[in-house]
Amino acid sequence: MTATYQFAGKTILITGGAGDIGKATAQRFATNGAGVALLDLNEPKMVEVAEELKDYNIPIGTFRCDVTSADDVAQAFTSAVEKFGRIDYVFNNAGYQGVFATTDKYPEDDFQKVININVIGVFHILKAAAQHLREAGGGAIVNMASYAGVVGPPNMLAYGASKFAVIGMTQTAAKDLAPYNIRVNALSPALIGPGFMWTRQTELQAAVGSQYFDADPKVVEQQMINSLPMRRLGSLAEVANGVAFLMSDEASYITGFNLEVTGGE
Ligand SMILES: NC(=O)c1ccc[n+]([C@@H]2O[C@H](COP(=O)([O-])OP(=O)(O)OC[C@H]3O[C@@H](n4cnc5c(N)ncnc54)[C@H](O)[C@@H]3O)[C@@H](O)[C@H]2O)c1
Incomplete structure:
Protein backbone atom coordinates (compact mmCIF):
# COMPACT_ATOMS: atom_id res chain seq x y z
CA MET A 1 0.00 0.00 0.00
CA THR A 2 1.37 3.42 -0.89
CA ALA A 3 0.36 7.00 -0.37
CA THR A 4 -0.85 7.26 -3.95
CA TYR A 5 -4.62 7.20 -3.45
CA GLN A 6 -6.22 10.29 -4.89
CA PHE A 7 -8.54 11.97 -2.42
CA ALA A 8 -8.12 15.51 -3.78
CA GLY A 9 -11.40 17.41 -3.79
CA LYS A 10 -12.98 14.82 -1.47
CA THR A 11 -13.92 15.26 2.18
CA ILE A 12 -13.56 12.79 5.02
CA LEU A 13 -15.50 13.19 8.27
CA ILE A 14 -13.67 11.60 11.21
CA THR A 15 -15.22 11.02 14.63
CA GLY A 16 -12.77 10.73 17.51
CA GLY A 17 -10.76 13.20 15.45
CA ALA A 18 -8.89 14.43 18.51
CA GLY A 19 -7.58 10.94 19.34
CA ASP A 20 -4.48 9.09 18.19
CA ILE A 21 -6.00 7.08 15.33
CA GLY A 22 -8.30 9.94 14.27
CA LYS A 23 -5.33 12.28 13.99
CA ALA A 24 -3.15 9.78 12.09
CA THR A 25 -6.00 9.16 9.64
CA ALA A 26 -6.62 12.89 9.20
CA GLN A 27 -2.93 13.32 8.35
CA ARG A 28 -3.04 10.41 5.92
CA PHE A 29 -6.05 11.79 4.02
CA ALA A 30 -4.65 15.34 4.11
CA THR A 31 -1.44 13.98 2.52
CA ASN A 32 -3.57 12.72 -0.37
CA GLY A 33 -5.43 16.03 -0.70
CA ALA A 34 -8.72 15.42 1.11
CA GLY A 35 -10.51 18.03 3.20
CA VAL A 36 -10.98 16.91 6.79
CA ALA A 37 -13.98 17.41 9.09
CA LEU A 38 -13.05 16.47 12.66
CA LEU A 39 -15.74 15.59 15.21
CA ASP A 40 -14.94 15.01 18.87
CA LEU A 41 -16.15 15.64 22.39
CA ASN A 42 -12.73 16.98 23.36
CA GLU A 43 -12.76 20.38 21.69
CA PRO A 44 -9.36 21.74 22.86
CA LYS A 45 -7.52 18.62 21.68
CA MET A 46 -9.44 18.60 18.40
CA VAL A 47 -8.43 22.24 17.77
CA GLU A 48 -4.78 21.27 18.40
CA VAL A 49 -5.06 18.51 15.76
CA ALA A 50 -6.63 20.98 13.32
CA GLU A 51 -3.74 23.42 13.93
CA GLU A 52 -1.24 20.67 13.05
CA LEU A 53 -3.13 19.92 9.82
CA LYS A 54 -2.76 23.51 8.56
CA ASP A 55 0.56 22.74 6.85
CA TYR A 56 -1.25 20.45 4.38
CA ASN A 57 -3.22 23.36 2.86
CA ILE A 58 -6.50 21.47 2.79
CA PRO A 59 -9.94 22.58 4.03
CA ILE A 60 -10.33 21.72 7.74
CA GLY A 61 -13.35 21.96 10.02
CA THR A 62 -13.81 21.11 13.70
CA PHE A 63 -17.23 20.25 15.09
CA ARG A 64 -17.77 19.57 18.79
CA CYS A 65 -20.02 16.53 18.97
CA ASP A 66 -20.98 13.91 21.53
CA VAL A 67 -21.73 10.87 19.38
CA THR A 68 -24.08 9.49 22.05
CA SER A 69 -26.47 12.38 21.28
CA ALA A 70 -28.50 12.04 18.08
CA ASP A 71 -29.10 15.81 18.15
CA ASP A 72 -25.38 16.60 18.39
CA VAL A 73 -24.66 14.24 15.51
CA ALA A 74 -27.39 15.73 13.30
CA GLN A 75 -26.13 19.26 14.08
CA ALA A 76 -22.51 18.33 13.36
CA PHE A 77 -23.41 16.76 10.01
CA THR A 78 -25.47 19.82 9.04
CA SER A 79 -22.59 22.15 9.94
CA ALA A 80 -20.00 19.99 8.16
CA VAL A 81 -22.09 19.79 4.98
CA GLU A 82 -22.61 23.58 5.11
CA LYS A 83 -18.85 24.08 5.28
CA PHE A 84 -17.65 21.43 2.82
CA GLY A 85 -20.59 21.15 0.40
CA ARG A 86 -20.64 17.38 0.72
CA ILE A 87 -18.99 14.56 2.65
CA ASP A 88 -17.56 11.61 0.68
CA TYR A 89 -16.09 9.39 3.38
CA VAL A 90 -17.10 8.81 6.99
CA PHE A 91 -14.67 7.26 9.48
CA ASN A 92 -16.87 6.19 12.40
CA ASN A 93 -14.01 5.99 14.87
CA ALA A 94 -14.83 7.55 18.27
CA GLY A 95 -14.62 4.96 21.01
CA TYR A 96 -13.98 4.18 24.66
CA GLN A 97 -12.14 1.12 25.99
CA GLY A 98 -14.02 0.76 29.28
CA VAL A 99 -12.63 -0.42 32.58
CA PHE A 100 -10.71 -3.68 32.89
CA ALA A 101 -12.35 -6.21 35.22
CA THR A 102 -13.32 -9.86 35.25
CA THR A 103 -16.89 -10.63 34.23
CA ASP A 104 -18.10 -11.19 37.82
CA LYS A 105 -16.85 -7.70 38.80
CA TYR A 106 -17.64 -5.73 35.65
CA PRO A 107 -19.44 -2.49 36.75
CA GLU A 108 -22.96 -1.93 35.44
CA ASP A 109 -22.51 1.81 34.81
CA ASP A 110 -19.33 1.34 32.80
CA PHE A 111 -20.90 -1.42 30.71
CA GLN A 112 -23.65 1.04 29.80
CA LYS A 113 -21.15 3.82 29.07
CA VAL A 114 -19.17 1.60 26.68
CA ILE A 115 -22.30 0.49 24.86
CA ASN A 116 -23.55 4.08 24.70
CA ILE A 117 -20.38 5.38 23.01
CA ASN A 118 -19.27 2.36 20.96
CA VAL A 119 -22.66 1.02 19.85
CA ILE A 120 -25.28 3.79 20.13
CA GLY A 121 -22.73 6.42 19.07
CA VAL A 122 -21.62 4.33 16.08
CA PHE A 123 -25.30 3.82 15.17
CA HIS A 124 -25.99 7.60 15.28
CA ILE A 125 -23.04 8.33 12.97
CA LEU A 126 -23.86 5.41 10.68
CA LYS A 127 -27.45 6.59 10.31
CA ALA A 128 -26.52 10.25 9.68
CA ALA A 129 -23.81 9.15 7.22
CA ALA A 130 -26.26 6.87 5.40
CA GLN A 131 -28.79 9.69 5.05
CA HIS A 132 -26.23 12.20 3.80
CA LEU A 133 -24.36 9.85 1.44
CA ARG A 134 -27.63 8.56 0.00
CA GLU A 135 -28.68 12.13 -0.85
CA ALA A 136 -25.18 12.89 -2.18
CA GLY A 137 -25.22 9.89 -4.54
CA GLY A 138 -22.82 7.59 -2.71
CA GLY A 139 -19.64 7.28 -0.69
CA ALA A 140 -17.84 5.03 1.74
CA ILE A 141 -18.03 4.41 5.48
CA VAL A 142 -15.46 2.68 7.69
CA ASN A 143 -16.62 1.66 11.17
CA MET A 144 -13.89 1.27 13.76
CA ALA A 145 -14.18 -2.15 15.35
CA SER A 146 -11.27 -3.97 17.01
CA TYR A 147 -9.64 -7.35 17.21
CA ALA A 148 -11.49 -7.40 20.56
CA GLY A 149 -14.63 -7.73 18.45
CA VAL A 150 -13.24 -10.89 16.86
CA VAL A 151 -11.69 -12.78 19.76
CA GLY A 152 -13.20 -11.53 23.06
CA PRO A 153 -10.11 -10.60 25.12
CA PRO A 154 -10.03 -11.25 28.90
CA ASN A 155 -11.22 -8.49 31.28
CA MET A 156 -12.86 -6.43 28.51
CA LEU A 157 -16.45 -7.64 28.60
CA ALA A 158 -18.17 -4.44 27.47
CA TYR A 159 -15.53 -3.38 24.94
CA GLY A 160 -15.47 -6.80 23.28
CA ALA A 161 -19.28 -6.91 23.14
CA SER A 162 -19.43 -3.39 21.68
CA LYS A 163 -16.95 -4.20 18.93
CA PHE A 164 -18.72 -7.47 18.02
CA ALA A 165 -21.79 -5.22 17.62
CA VAL A 166 -19.89 -2.82 15.35
CA ILE A 167 -18.93 -5.70 13.05
CA GLY A 168 -22.56 -6.84 13.02
CA MET A 169 -23.86 -3.36 12.19
CA THR A 170 -21.29 -3.14 9.40
CA GLN A 171 -22.60 -6.31 7.75
CA THR A 172 -26.24 -5.18 7.89
CA ALA A 173 -25.53 -1.59 6.82
CA ALA A 174 -23.44 -2.85 3.89
CA LYS A 175 -26.47 -4.77 2.63
CA ASP A 176 -28.92 -1.93 3.30
CA LEU A 177 -26.81 0.74 1.63
CA ALA A 178 -25.33 -1.10 -1.38
CA PRO A 179 -28.28 -0.02 -3.58
CA TYR A 180 -27.30 3.61 -2.94
CA ASN A 181 -23.66 3.26 -3.98
CA ILE A 182 -22.48 3.35 -0.36
CA ARG A 183 -19.86 0.85 0.78
CA VAL A 184 -19.60 0.03 4.50
CA ASN A 185 -16.61 -1.79 5.96
CA ALA A 186 -15.07 -2.32 9.39
CA LEU A 187 -11.48 -2.13 10.56
CA SER A 188 -10.20 -4.24 13.44
CA PRO A 189 -6.78 -3.27 14.78
CA ALA A 190 -5.18 -5.44 17.44
CA GLY A 234 1.11 -1.99 14.54
CA SER A 235 1.67 1.74 14.03
CA LEU A 236 -0.99 4.43 13.89
CA ALA A 237 0.06 5.04 10.27
CA GLU A 238 -0.59 1.36 9.47
CA VAL A 239 -4.14 1.72 10.78
CA ALA A 240 -4.61 4.87 8.68
CA ASN A 241 -3.34 2.94 5.63
CA GLY A 242 -6.15 0.42 6.17
CA VAL A 243 -8.75 3.19 6.32
CA ALA A 244 -7.33 4.79 3.16
CA PHE A 245 -7.49 1.48 1.29
CA LEU A 246 -11.08 0.75 2.33
CA MET A 247 -12.22 4.26 1.35
CA SER A 248 -10.31 4.27 -1.96
CA ASP A 249 -11.51 3.26 -5.41
CA GLU A 250 -9.09 0.31 -5.12
CA ALA A 251 -11.71 -1.17 -2.78
CA SER A 252 -14.65 -0.38 -5.08
CA TYR A 253 -16.03 -3.95 -4.86
CA ILE A 254 -15.37 -4.42 -1.15
CA THR A 255 -18.27 -3.97 1.25
CA GLY A 256 -19.39 -5.68 4.47
CA PHE A 257 -15.77 -6.65 5.09
CA ASN A 258 -13.85 -6.55 8.39
CA LEU A 259 -10.20 -5.73 7.73
CA GLU A 260 -8.08 -7.09 10.58
CA VAL A 261 -4.92 -5.08 11.22
CA THR A 262 -3.33 -7.61 13.53
CA GLY A 263 0.16 -8.63 12.51
CA GLY A 264 -1.30 -12.12 12.23
CA GLU A 265 -2.79 -14.36 14.90
N1 LIG B 1 -5.45 2.21 19.79
C1 LIG B 1 -5.72 0.90 19.72
O1 LIG B 1 -4.90 0.06 20.08
C2 LIG B 1 -7.02 0.45 19.15
C3 LIG B 1 -7.16 -0.89 18.77
C4 LIG B 1 -8.38 -1.31 18.23
C5 LIG B 1 -9.41 -0.41 18.08
N2 LIG B 1 -9.27 0.88 18.48
C6 LIG B 1 -10.41 1.78 18.31
O2 LIG B 1 -9.99 2.91 17.58
C7 LIG B 1 -10.78 4.04 17.93
C8 LIG B 1 -9.87 5.22 18.25
O3 LIG B 1 -9.01 4.86 19.29
P1 LIG B 1 -7.69 5.67 19.69
O4 LIG B 1 -6.63 4.69 19.95
O5 LIG B 1 -7.44 6.78 18.73
O6 LIG B 1 -8.16 6.24 21.11
P2 LIG B 1 -8.17 7.72 21.69
O7 LIG B 1 -8.65 7.59 23.09
O8 LIG B 1 -6.85 8.38 21.42
O9 LIG B 1 -9.29 8.44 20.79
C9 LIG B 1 -10.66 8.27 20.99
C10 LIG B 1 -11.35 9.59 20.73
O10 LIG B 1 -12.78 9.41 20.82
C11 LIG B 1 -13.31 10.55 21.48
N3 LIG B 1 -14.60 10.25 22.08
C12 LIG B 1 -14.85 9.43 23.13
N4 LIG B 1 -16.16 9.47 23.43
C13 LIG B 1 -16.76 10.31 22.56
C14 LIG B 1 -18.08 10.75 22.36
N5 LIG B 1 -19.10 10.34 23.16
N6 LIG B 1 -18.35 11.62 21.35
C15 LIG B 1 -17.34 12.06 20.54
N7 LIG B 1 -16.05 11.69 20.71
C16 LIG B 1 -15.76 10.81 21.70
C17 LIG B 1 -12.28 10.92 22.53
O11 LIG B 1 -12.43 12.27 22.96
C18 LIG B 1 -10.96 10.67 21.78
O12 LIG B 1 -10.51 11.84 21.13
C19 LIG B 1 -11.67 3.58 19.08
O13 LIG B 1 -12.96 3.24 18.58
C20 LIG B 1 -10.96 2.34 19.59
O14 LIG B 1 -11.85 1.47 20.24
C21 LIG B 1 -8.08 1.33 19.00
Missing part, protein backbone atom coordinates in the same frame (compact mmCIF):
# COMPACT_ATOMS: atom_id res chain seq x y z
CA LEU A 191 -2.18 -4.00 19.26
CA ILE A 192 -1.51 -0.48 18.05
CA GLY A 193 0.92 2.03 19.45
CA PRO A 194 2.38 4.11 20.72
CA GLY A 195 -0.81 5.78 21.88
CA PHE A 196 -3.21 6.42 24.73
CA MET A 197 -5.11 3.14 24.36
CA TRP A 198 -1.98 0.99 24.25
CA THR A 199 -0.53 2.53 27.43
CA ARG A 200 -3.89 2.42 29.18
CA GLN A 201 -4.57 -1.22 28.34
CA THR A 202 -1.18 -2.51 29.48
CA GLU A 203 -1.49 -0.62 32.78
CA LEU A 204 -5.07 -1.72 33.42
CA GLN A 205 -4.54 -5.34 32.36
CA ALA A 206 -1.61 -5.47 34.80
CA ALA A 207 -3.79 -4.07 37.61
CA VAL A 208 -6.58 -6.66 37.20
CA GLY A 209 -4.41 -9.44 38.63
CA SER A 210 -5.76 -12.11 36.28
CA GLN A 211 -3.97 -15.29 35.24
CA TYR A 212 -3.40 -13.88 31.75
CA PHE A 213 -1.06 -10.97 32.48
CA ASP A 214 1.77 -10.01 34.80
CA ALA A 215 1.37 -7.30 37.45
CA ASP A 216 4.07 -5.16 35.78
CA PRO A 217 2.77 -3.17 32.76
CA LYS A 218 6.18 -3.38 31.06
CA VAL A 219 6.01 -7.18 31.24
CA VAL A 220 2.39 -7.06 30.01
CA GLU A 221 3.57 -5.09 26.95
CA GLN A 222 6.01 -7.86 26.11
CA GLN A 223 3.47 -10.62 26.83
CA MET A 224 1.02 -9.01 24.43
CA ILE A 225 3.59 -8.35 21.72
CA ASN A 226 4.87 -11.92 21.98
CA SER A 227 1.38 -13.18 21.11
CA LEU A 228 1.75 -11.70 17.60
CA PRO A 229 3.66 -13.44 14.79
CA MET A 230 5.23 -10.12 13.75
CA ARG A 231 6.41 -9.49 17.34
CA ARG A 232 5.71 -5.76 17.18
CA LEU A 233 2.92 -3.26 17.58
Whole structure:
Protein backbone atom coordinates (compact mmCIF):
# COMPACT_ATOMS: atom_id res chain seq x y z
CA MET A 1 0.00 0.00 0.00
CA THR A 2 1.37 3.42 -0.89
CA ALA A 3 0.36 7.00 -0.37
CA THR A 4 -0.85 7.26 -3.95
CA TYR A 5 -4.62 7.20 -3.45
CA GLN A 6 -6.22 10.29 -4.89
CA PHE A 7 -8.54 11.97 -2.42
CA ALA A 8 -8.12 15.51 -3.78
CA GLY A 9 -11.40 17.41 -3.79
CA LYS A 10 -12.98 14.82 -1.47
CA THR A 11 -13.92 15.26 2.18
CA ILE A 12 -13.56 12.79 5.02
CA LEU A 13 -15.50 13.19 8.27
CA ILE A 14 -13.67 11.60 11.21
CA THR A 15 -15.22 11.02 14.63
CA GLY A 16 -12.77 10.73 17.51
CA GLY A 17 -10.76 13.20 15.45
CA ALA A 18 -8.89 14.43 18.51
CA GLY A 19 -7.58 10.94 19.34
CA ASP A 20 -4.48 9.09 18.19
CA ILE A 21 -6.00 7.08 15.33
CA GLY A 22 -8.30 9.94 14.27
CA LYS A 23 -5.33 12.28 13.99
CA ALA A 24 -3.15 9.78 12.09
CA THR A 25 -6.00 9.16 9.64
CA ALA A 26 -6.62 12.89 9.20
CA GLN A 27 -2.93 13.32 8.35
CA ARG A 28 -3.04 10.41 5.92
CA PHE A 29 -6.05 11.79 4.02
CA ALA A 30 -4.65 15.34 4.11
CA THR A 31 -1.44 13.98 2.52
CA ASN A 32 -3.57 12.72 -0.37
CA GLY A 33 -5.43 16.03 -0.70
CA ALA A 34 -8.72 15.42 1.11
CA GLY A 35 -10.51 18.03 3.20
CA VAL A 36 -10.98 16.91 6.79
CA ALA A 37 -13.98 17.41 9.09
CA LEU A 38 -13.05 16.47 12.66
CA LEU A 39 -15.74 15.59 15.21
CA ASP A 40 -14.94 15.01 18.87
CA LEU A 41 -16.15 15.64 22.39
CA ASN A 42 -12.73 16.98 23.36
CA GLU A 43 -12.76 20.38 21.69
CA PRO A 44 -9.36 21.74 22.86
CA LYS A 45 -7.52 18.62 21.68
CA MET A 46 -9.44 18.60 18.40
CA VAL A 47 -8.43 22.24 17.77
CA GLU A 48 -4.78 21.27 18.40
CA VAL A 49 -5.06 18.51 15.76
CA ALA A 50 -6.63 20.98 13.32
CA GLU A 51 -3.74 23.42 13.93
CA GLU A 52 -1.24 20.67 13.05
CA LEU A 53 -3.13 19.92 9.82
CA LYS A 54 -2.76 23.51 8.56
CA ASP A 55 0.56 22.74 6.85
CA TYR A 56 -1.25 20.45 4.38
CA ASN A 57 -3.22 23.36 2.86
CA ILE A 58 -6.50 21.47 2.79
CA PRO A 59 -9.94 22.58 4.03
CA ILE A 60 -10.33 21.72 7.74
CA GLY A 61 -13.35 21.96 10.02
CA THR A 62 -13.81 21.11 13.70
CA PHE A 63 -17.23 20.25 15.09
CA ARG A 64 -17.77 19.57 18.79
CA CYS A 65 -20.02 16.53 18.97
CA ASP A 66 -20.98 13.91 21.53
CA VAL A 67 -21.73 10.87 19.38
CA THR A 68 -24.08 9.49 22.05
CA SER A 69 -26.47 12.38 21.28
CA ALA A 70 -28.50 12.04 18.08
CA ASP A 71 -29.10 15.81 18.15
CA ASP A 72 -25.38 16.60 18.39
CA VAL A 73 -24.66 14.24 15.51
CA ALA A 74 -27.39 15.73 13.30
CA GLN A 75 -26.13 19.26 14.08
CA ALA A 76 -22.51 18.33 13.36
CA PHE A 77 -23.41 16.76 10.01
CA THR A 78 -25.47 19.82 9.04
CA SER A 79 -22.59 22.15 9.94
CA ALA A 80 -20.00 19.99 8.16
CA VAL A 81 -22.09 19.79 4.98
CA GLU A 82 -22.61 23.58 5.11
CA LYS A 83 -18.85 24.08 5.28
CA PHE A 84 -17.65 21.43 2.82
CA GLY A 85 -20.59 21.15 0.40
CA ARG A 86 -20.64 17.38 0.72
CA ILE A 87 -18.99 14.56 2.65
CA ASP A 88 -17.56 11.61 0.68
CA TYR A 89 -16.09 9.39 3.38
CA VAL A 90 -17.10 8.81 6.99
CA PHE A 91 -14.67 7.26 9.48
CA ASN A 92 -16.87 6.19 12.40
CA ASN A 93 -14.01 5.99 14.87
CA ALA A 94 -14.83 7.55 18.27
CA GLY A 95 -14.62 4.96 21.01
CA TYR A 96 -13.98 4.18 24.66
CA GLN A 97 -12.14 1.12 25.99
CA GLY A 98 -14.02 0.76 29.28
CA VAL A 99 -12.63 -0.42 32.58
CA PHE A 100 -10.71 -3.68 32.89
CA ALA A 101 -12.35 -6.21 35.22
CA THR A 102 -13.32 -9.86 35.25
CA THR A 103 -16.89 -10.63 34.23
CA ASP A 104 -18.10 -11.19 37.82
CA LYS A 105 -16.85 -7.70 38.80
CA TYR A 106 -17.64 -5.73 35.65
CA PRO A 107 -19.44 -2.49 36.75
CA GLU A 108 -22.96 -1.93 35.44
CA ASP A 109 -22.51 1.81 34.81
CA ASP A 110 -19.33 1.34 32.80
CA PHE A 111 -20.90 -1.42 30.71
CA GLN A 112 -23.65 1.04 29.80
CA LYS A 113 -21.15 3.82 29.07
CA VAL A 114 -19.17 1.60 26.68
CA ILE A 115 -22.30 0.49 24.86
CA ASN A 116 -23.55 4.08 24.70
CA ILE A 117 -20.38 5.38 23.01
CA ASN A 118 -19.27 2.36 20.96
CA VAL A 119 -22.66 1.02 19.85
CA ILE A 120 -25.28 3.79 20.13
CA GLY A 121 -22.73 6.42 19.07
CA VAL A 122 -21.62 4.33 16.08
CA PHE A 123 -25.30 3.82 15.17
CA HIS A 124 -25.99 7.60 15.28
CA ILE A 125 -23.04 8.33 12.97
CA LEU A 126 -23.86 5.41 10.68
CA LYS A 127 -27.45 6.59 10.31
CA ALA A 128 -26.52 10.25 9.68
CA ALA A 129 -23.81 9.15 7.22
CA ALA A 130 -26.26 6.87 5.40
CA GLN A 131 -28.79 9.69 5.05
CA HIS A 132 -26.23 12.20 3.80
CA LEU A 133 -24.36 9.85 1.44
CA ARG A 134 -27.63 8.56 0.00
CA GLU A 135 -28.68 12.13 -0.85
CA ALA A 136 -25.18 12.89 -2.18
CA GLY A 137 -25.22 9.89 -4.54
CA GLY A 138 -22.82 7.59 -2.71
CA GLY A 139 -19.64 7.28 -0.69
CA ALA A 140 -17.84 5.03 1.74
CA ILE A 141 -18.03 4.41 5.48
CA VAL A 142 -15.46 2.68 7.69
CA ASN A 143 -16.62 1.66 11.17
CA MET A 144 -13.89 1.27 13.76
CA ALA A 145 -14.18 -2.15 15.35
CA SER A 146 -11.27 -3.97 17.01
CA TYR A 147 -9.64 -7.35 17.21
CA ALA A 148 -11.49 -7.40 20.56
CA GLY A 149 -14.63 -7.73 18.45
CA VAL A 150 -13.24 -10.89 16.86
CA VAL A 151 -11.69 -12.78 19.76
CA GLY A 152 -13.20 -11.53 23.06
CA PRO A 153 -10.11 -10.60 25.12
CA PRO A 154 -10.03 -11.25 28.90
CA ASN A 155 -11.22 -8.49 31.28
CA MET A 156 -12.86 -6.43 28.51
CA LEU A 157 -16.45 -7.64 28.60
CA ALA A 158 -18.17 -4.44 27.47
CA TYR A 159 -15.53 -3.38 24.94
CA GLY A 160 -15.47 -6.80 23.28
CA ALA A 161 -19.28 -6.91 23.14
CA SER A 162 -19.43 -3.39 21.68
CA LYS A 163 -16.95 -4.20 18.93
CA PHE A 164 -18.72 -7.47 18.02
CA ALA A 165 -21.79 -5.22 17.62
CA VAL A 166 -19.89 -2.82 15.35
CA ILE A 167 -18.93 -5.70 13.05
CA GLY A 168 -22.56 -6.84 13.02
CA MET A 169 -23.86 -3.36 12.19
CA THR A 170 -21.29 -3.14 9.40
CA GLN A 171 -22.60 -6.31 7.75
CA THR A 172 -26.24 -5.18 7.89
CA ALA A 173 -25.53 -1.59 6.82
CA ALA A 174 -23.44 -2.85 3.89
CA LYS A 175 -26.47 -4.77 2.63
CA ASP A 176 -28.92 -1.93 3.30
CA LEU A 177 -26.81 0.74 1.63
CA ALA A 178 -25.33 -1.10 -1.38
CA PRO A 179 -28.28 -0.02 -3.58
CA TYR A 180 -27.30 3.61 -2.94
CA ASN A 181 -23.66 3.26 -3.98
CA ILE A 182 -22.48 3.35 -0.36
CA ARG A 183 -19.86 0.85 0.78
CA VAL A 184 -19.60 0.03 4.50
CA ASN A 185 -16.61 -1.79 5.96
CA ALA A 186 -15.07 -2.32 9.39
CA LEU A 187 -11.48 -2.13 10.56
CA SER A 188 -10.20 -4.24 13.44
CA PRO A 189 -6.78 -3.27 14.78
CA ALA A 190 -5.18 -5.44 17.44
CA LEU A 191 -2.18 -4.00 19.26
CA ILE A 192 -1.51 -0.48 18.05
CA GLY A 193 0.92 2.03 19.45
CA PRO A 194 2.38 4.11 20.72
CA GLY A 195 -0.81 5.78 21.88
CA PHE A 196 -3.21 6.42 24.73
CA MET A 197 -5.11 3.14 24.36
CA TRP A 198 -1.98 0.99 24.25
CA THR A 199 -0.53 2.53 27.43
CA ARG A 200 -3.89 2.42 29.18
CA GLN A 201 -4.57 -1.22 28.34
CA THR A 202 -1.18 -2.51 29.48
CA GLU A 203 -1.49 -0.62 32.78
CA LEU A 204 -5.07 -1.72 33.42
CA GLN A 205 -4.54 -5.34 32.36
CA ALA A 206 -1.61 -5.47 34.80
CA ALA A 207 -3.79 -4.07 37.61
CA VAL A 208 -6.58 -6.66 37.20
CA GLY A 209 -4.41 -9.44 38.63
CA SER A 210 -5.76 -12.11 36.28
CA GLN A 211 -3.97 -15.29 35.24
CA TYR A 212 -3.40 -13.88 31.75
CA PHE A 213 -1.06 -10.97 32.48
CA ASP A 214 1.77 -10.01 34.80
CA ALA A 215 1.37 -7.30 37.45
CA ASP A 216 4.07 -5.16 35.78
CA PRO A 217 2.77 -3.17 32.76
CA LYS A 218 6.18 -3.38 31.06
CA VAL A 219 6.01 -7.18 31.24
CA VAL A 220 2.39 -7.06 30.01
CA GLU A 221 3.57 -5.09 26.95
CA GLN A 222 6.01 -7.86 26.11
CA GLN A 223 3.47 -10.62 26.83
CA MET A 224 1.02 -9.01 24.43
CA ILE A 225 3.59 -8.35 21.72
CA ASN A 226 4.87 -11.92 21.98
CA SER A 227 1.38 -13.18 21.11
CA LEU A 228 1.75 -11.70 17.60
CA PRO A 229 3.66 -13.44 14.79
CA MET A 230 5.23 -10.12 13.75
CA ARG A 231 6.41 -9.49 17.34
CA ARG A 232 5.71 -5.76 17.18
CA LEU A 233 2.92 -3.26 17.58
CA GLY A 234 1.11 -1.99 14.54
CA SER A 235 1.67 1.74 14.03
CA LEU A 236 -0.99 4.43 13.89
CA ALA A 237 0.06 5.04 10.27
CA GLU A 238 -0.59 1.36 9.47
CA VAL A 239 -4.14 1.72 10.78
CA ALA A 240 -4.61 4.87 8.68
CA ASN A 241 -3.34 2.94 5.63
CA GLY A 242 -6.15 0.42 6.17
CA VAL A 243 -8.75 3.19 6.32
CA ALA A 244 -7.33 4.79 3.16
CA PHE A 245 -7.49 1.48 1.29
CA LEU A 246 -11.08 0.75 2.33
CA MET A 247 -12.22 4.26 1.35
CA SER A 248 -10.31 4.27 -1.96
CA ASP A 249 -11.51 3.26 -5.41
CA GLU A 250 -9.09 0.31 -5.12
CA ALA A 251 -11.71 -1.17 -2.78
CA SER A 252 -14.65 -0.38 -5.08
CA TYR A 253 -16.03 -3.95 -4.86
CA ILE A 254 -15.37 -4.42 -1.15
CA THR A 255 -18.27 -3.97 1.25
CA GLY A 256 -19.39 -5.68 4.47
CA PHE A 257 -15.77 -6.65 5.09
CA ASN A 258 -13.85 -6.55 8.39
CA LEU A 259 -10.20 -5.73 7.73
CA GLU A 260 -8.08 -7.09 10.58
CA VAL A 261 -4.92 -5.08 11.22
CA THR A 262 -3.33 -7.61 13.53
CA GLY A 263 0.16 -8.63 12.51
CA GLY A 264 -1.30 -12.12 12.23
CA GLU A 265 -2.79 -14.36 14.90
N1 LIG B 1 -5.45 2.21 19.79
C1 LIG B 1 -5.72 0.90 19.72
O1 LIG B 1 -4.90 0.06 20.08
C2 LIG B 1 -7.02 0.45 19.15
C3 LIG B 1 -7.16 -0.89 18.77
C4 LIG B 1 -8.38 -1.31 18.23
C5 LIG B 1 -9.41 -0.41 18.08
N2 LIG B 1 -9.27 0.88 18.48
C6 LIG B 1 -10.41 1.78 18.31
O2 LIG B 1 -9.99 2.91 17.58
C7 LIG B 1 -10.78 4.04 17.93
C8 LIG B 1 -9.87 5.22 18.25
O3 LIG B 1 -9.01 4.86 19.29
P1 LIG B 1 -7.69 5.67 19.69
O4 LIG B 1 -6.63 4.69 19.95
O5 LIG B 1 -7.44 6.78 18.73
O6 LIG B 1 -8.16 6.24 21.11
P2 LIG B 1 -8.17 7.72 21.69
O7 LIG B 1 -8.65 7.59 23.09
O8 LIG B 1 -6.85 8.38 21.42
O9 LIG B 1 -9.29 8.44 20.79
C9 LIG B 1 -10.66 8.27 20.99
C10 LIG B 1 -11.35 9.59 20.73
O10 LIG B 1 -12.78 9.41 20.82
C11 LIG B 1 -13.31 10.55 21.48
N3 LIG B 1 -14.60 10.25 22.08
C12 LIG B 1 -14.85 9.43 23.13
N4 LIG B 1 -16.16 9.47 23.43
C13 LIG B 1 -16.76 10.31 22.56
C14 LIG B 1 -18.08 10.75 22.36
N5 LIG B 1 -19.10 10.34 23.16
N6 LIG B 1 -18.35 11.62 21.35
C15 LIG B 1 -17.34 12.06 20.54
N7 LIG B 1 -16.05 11.69 20.71
C16 LIG B 1 -15.76 10.81 21.70
C17 LIG B 1 -12.28 10.92 22.53
O11 LIG B 1 -12.43 12.27 22.96
C18 LIG B 1 -10.96 10.67 21.78
O12 LIG B 1 -10.51 11.84 21.13
C19 LIG B 1 -11.67 3.58 19.08
O13 LIG B 1 -12.96 3.24 18.58
C20 LIG B 1 -10.96 2.34 19.59
O14 LIG B 1 -11.85 1.47 20.24
C21 LIG B 1 -8.08 1.33 19.00
